[in-house]
Amino acid sequence: MVQEFRDFIQRGNLVEFAVAxxxxxxxxxxxxxxxxxxxNPLIAMVFSLDGIDNIGTFGDGVxxxxxxxxxxxxxxxxxxxxxxxxxxxxxxxxxxxKMQAAEEEEEAGPSEVDLLTEIRDNLTK
Numbered sequence: 001m002v003q004e005f006r007d008f009i010q011r012g013n014l015v016e017f018a019v020a021x022x023x024x025x026x027x028x029x030x031x032x033x034x035x036x037x038x039x040n041p042l043i044a045m046v047f048s049l050d051g052i053d054n055i056g057t058f059g060d061g062v063x064x065x066x067x068x069x070x071x072x073x074x075x076x077x078x079x080x081x082x083x084x085x086x087x088x089x090x091x092x093x094x095x096x097x098k099m100q101a102a103e104e105e106e107e108a109g110p111s112e113v114d115l116l117t118e119i120r121d122n123l124t125k
Contacts, residue, residue: 028085035081040073052077 008014040052049055056072067074110118 027088028081031085031088032081035077035084039080039084040077 044050044052052073053067053071054073055076057068057070059068059070061069063069
């Protein structure tokens with residue numbers, strides 16, 4: 001049982017997944033900071049607002065971050081955050097797929113046309 005668990009943990013895919021998970025969490029924190037510190041203040045500045053988190057507030061309570069519990073602006077900020085993370089992940093996956101296709105093409109070796117051309121050239125010699 002211990003050996004099976006050890007083999008499971010040492011599989012390349014699981015380790016790669018764990019690293020990707022940790023990197024994703026760190027990346028989400030960076031994007032969250034980007035949206036909170038740069039994008040939201042720019043939006044507030046363009047529309048001459050005090051802050052995007054204060055748009056469409058309702059309810060009596062205030063959350064731990066000082067934003068009213070009912071805040072349409074905070075939701076808009078979360079949607080912007082999600083869209084940026086989704087867009088960047090789209091580009092990462094697109095680049096990864098392109099790289100994988102190039103590697104598979106290299107591993108496949110020469111095409112049939114290339115081989116037949118080479119045979120023809122050798123026969124003519």
